[in-house]
Amino acid sequence: MDFSIIVDSLPIYLDGLWVTLGLVTVSLFLGIFIAIPLAIARNSTMRLCSLPAWAFIYFFRGTPLLIQLFLIYYGMAQFISIEDTLWENAWFCAIVAFVLNTSAYSAEIIRGAINGLPPGEVEAAKAYGMSPMTAYRRIILPNALRRAIPAYSNEVIFMLHGSAVAGIITIMDLTGAARLVNSRYYAPFESFITAGFFYMGLTFIIIWCFKKAENKFLAYLKPLS
Amino acid sequence: MLDLKGYEFSILKGALVTIEVAVLSLLLAMFLGMLGALAKLSPYRWAKGTATVYTTVIRGIPDLVLMMLIFYGGQMLLNSGLYNINEWVNEWFTSQDSNHEWTAYLPDYVDVSPFIAGVLTIGFIFGAYMAETFRGAIMAVDRGELEAAKAYGMSSALTFRRILLPQMIRHALPGFGNNWLVLLKTTALVSVIGLEDMVRIGSLAAGSTKMPFTFYMTVAIIFLFFTSVSTGLLKLVERKYSIHTR
Numbered sequence: 101m102d103f104s105i106i107v108d109s110l111p112i113y114l115d116g117l118w119v120t121l122g123l124v125t126v127s128l129f130l131g132i133f134i135a136i137p138l139a140i141a142r143n144s145t146m147r148l149c150s151l152p153a154w155a156f157i158y159f160f161r162g163t164p165l166l167i168q169l170f171l172i173y174y175g176m177a178q179f180i181s182i183e184d185t186l187w188e189n190a191w192f193c194a195i196v197a198f199v200l201n202t203s204a205y206s207a208e209i210i211r212g213a214i215n216g217l218p219p220g221e222v223e224a225a226k227a228y229g230m231s232p233m234t235a236y237r238r239i240i241l242p243n244a245l246r247r248a249i250p251a252y253s254n255e256v257i258f259m260l261h262g263s264a265v266a267g268i269i270t271i272m273d274l275t276g277a278a279r280l281v282n283s284r285y286y287a288p289f290e291s292f293i294t295a296g297f298f299y300m301g302l303t304f305i306i307i308w309c310f311k312k313a314e315n316k317f318l319a320y321l322k323p324l325s
Numbered sequence: 326m327l328d329l330k331g332y333e334f335s336i337l338k339g340a341l342v343t344i345e346v347a348v349l350s351l352l353l354a355m356f357l358g359m360l361g362a363l364a365k366l367s368p369y370r371w372a373k374g375t376a377t378v379y380t381t382v383i384r385g386i387p388d389l390v391l392m393m394l395i396f397y398g399g400q401m402l403l404n405s406g407l408y409n410i411n412e413w414v415n416e417w418f419t420s421q422d423s424n425h426e427w428t429a430y431l432p433d434y435v436d437v438s439p440f441i442a443g444v445l446t447i448g449f450i451f452g453a454y455m456a457e458t459f460r461g462a463i464m465a466v467d468r469g470e471l472e473a474a475k476a477y478g479m480s481s482a483l484t485f486r487r488i489l490l491p492q493m494i495r496h497a498l499p500g501f502g503n504n505w506l507v508l509l510k511t512t513a514l515v516s517v518i519g520l521e522d523m524v525r526i527g528s529l530a531a532g533s534t535k536m537p538f539t540f541y542m543t544v545a546i547i548f549l550f551f552t553s554v555s556t557g558l559l560k561l562v563e564r565k566y567s568i569h570t571r
Contacts, residue, residue, distance in 0.1 A: 162552040163545040164513035167524065171545065174531060175538030261387035268389075268517055275390055288397035292390055300385035 105290045109281045116277030117298055123191075123263050123273060127198035128256060134199065135206035140236065142211050153207070160204035165262045169197040173269050194266045202259050209255060213248035214240060246317045253310035257303055264299075274298050329543065332530040336540075339523035340547050346443050346522065347512045351505060353448025358455020365460050376456065383453035389514050391450055396442040396518045400435075407431050443515035451508050458500035462493040495566040502559040506552055513548070523547060 142153035160168065173193040176182050186192045217240065225235040267275030278295035282288050329336065364376035383391070411429055418425040466489055474484040516524035527544040531537035 159545075159549065162549040164510040164524075164548060166513045166516075167541055167545045167548065170524075170528070171538060171541045175541050178536055178538040261389075264387035264389040265514070275387065275393075278390065279393070282393075282397060288394060288401055292394035292398065295390050296382075296386040296394065299387055299390065300382065303385040 101293075102285075102287060102290055105281065105285050105287050106294050109277075109284075109291075109294075112272075112277045112281060113274065113294060113298060116272055116274040116295075117302075119271060119276075120260070120263055120266075120273040120298075120302075123194060123198065123266055123271075124256075124260050126195055127202055127263075128259055130195075130199045131202035131206055131259075134203035135210055136241070138203060138207035139210035139214060142207060143214060157204045157207055160201050161208065165197065165201050166265045166268070168201055169194060169265055169269060172197045190266075190269045190271050194263075194269065194271055198259065198263065201262070202255065205255050205258070206252065209248050209251045210244060212251070213244040216247065217243055247321075249310065249314055249317060253307065256306055256310070260299065260302055260306065329539070330530070330534050330536070332526070332534070332540070335526050336523060336530070336543060336547070339521060339526035342440075342520065342522045343512050343524075344551070346440065346447065346515055346520070347509050349444045350447035350451065350512075351508060353444065354451035354455045354504070354508065357448065357452025358459050361452060361456025362459035362463055365456065366463060380453040380456050383450055384457075388447070388450050388511050389517065392443070392446045392514055392518060395446045395449070396437065396439070399442065399445075400437045403437065404434055407433065407435065439515060439518045439520035442518060443512070443520050447508060447511055447515070450511070451504055454504045454507075455501070458497055458504060459493070461500065462495075462497035463489065465496040466492045495563075498559065498563050498566060502556070502563075505559075506555060509551055509555065510548065 138153050138156065141149045142157060144150045144153075172187075173190065176187040176193075180187070182188050221239055221243065222235065225239040230238065263273060264275040266273045267277075267279055270276070272280065274295045278291045281291035281294075285291070361376045361379060364372040365380075367373060411431055411433065414430050415425070415427050470488055470492070471484060474488045479487065512522065513524045516522050516528065519525070523544050527540045531540040534540070
């Protein structure tokens with residue numbers, strides 16, 4: 101191990117860290133806004149609503165993220181002239197692919213949480229005469245989103261690890277930085293292990309944050325000891 | 326209908342490579358996973374420690390980064406190792422006989438094939454996930470049954486085969502199925518280190534025909550087909566193994 105390589109290229113990694121963090125947070129943030137309506141549509145009894153949602157989730161959960169990214173980044177050029185549009189921008193394409201991917205996974209998690217709610221709570225909302233809209237807003241969603249936290253933490257880590265494919269389409273995220281350092285010094289151990297440490301640190305921070313969040317939001321579900 | 330410009334056959338061949346990589350790495354992952362799970366549950370501190378480090382480190386790092394580390398790093402390590410052995414052997418001969426000429430007793434340079442690197446890496450990565458799945462499944466088996474087996478005088482190998490394995494399969498299946506689906510999709514990444522799998526052939530075809538969407542969509546649909554077949558089969562197997570609980 102030649103630590104001088106790591107020290108010399110630390111600025112590249114720090115830039116990469118910000119890019120990775122940016123990609124992941126933006127994708128997760130936007131993904132949630134698609135995931136919630138998607139989960140509700142998937143649960144709907146109207147086939148016109150549930151079928152497209154099902155197909156969307158099925159496609160994005162059944163194919164590799166890398167292929168989805170390639171479809172968007174390279175595939176768009178087959179239909180439209182992408183010159184001087186956002187589709188030419190690797191960053192934009194990566195965000196689109198990640199948002200679609202994470203929304204499919206999150207929708208399935210939220211749907212599971214909604215279906216796992218105690219039926220009594222939903223029935224009580226109905227008995228109070230709440231419209232479906234109000235019931236969702238006041239009873240179902242606040243409850244289901246809380247219960248989805250443990251499963252969602254896995255999705256966040258999955259997204260963090262999945263975002264590594266951005267390094268393939270020229271984005272200088274942590275993986276891109278490691279590839280650059282490796283090609284510059286031909287030092288695979290130093291370059292990839294450093295990136296691995298950054299990812300591992302991020303993973304542990306995410307796990308810690310979710311533990312805190314679970315303690316806060318799911319306190320009422322904890323067994324009395 | 327889909328026009329693949331004569332690339333149909335090579336894409337199917339690539340699909341076969343994808344399946345081969347996936348199945349071989351699944352076997353490796355199951356082996357490592359079982360080993361890891363048993364180590365984690367064993368009373369030995371060092372075994373527990375090693376297994377914990379293995380599962381924690383692997384699950385904290387993206388598979389793509391690990392794959393590049395093992396592919397590029399492994400190649401470097403292997404070749405510098407070979408070089409050192411060659412040097413050492415030659416030095417020894419020279420010390421015996423000063424007229425000795427330098428010869429490469431072991432191959433001087435080995436290109437690690439992306440196929441083997443891919444299988445090893447994916448197997449190694451998913452071994453960690455399998456270890457967690459198997460550990461949970463083993464813990465779900467009633468302790469009393471294992472103690473009863475011991476009381477019957479069964480050896481630990483026999484207990485494993487007759488009591489533990491048949492029961493843990495049922496508990497392990499859902500997690501196992503999930504791991505397999507993720508593994509299958511991870512194989513797409515092996516194209517990045519140069520394996521001629523479905524994804525890479527799709528990329529090459531996309532480049533030469535200027536129809537990237539068509540080819541990546543084809544690859545995506547083949548992946549969808551694989552995952553759908555897998556989910557169907559897993560459901561059948563799950564039903565078979567949970568017959569006595571219904």
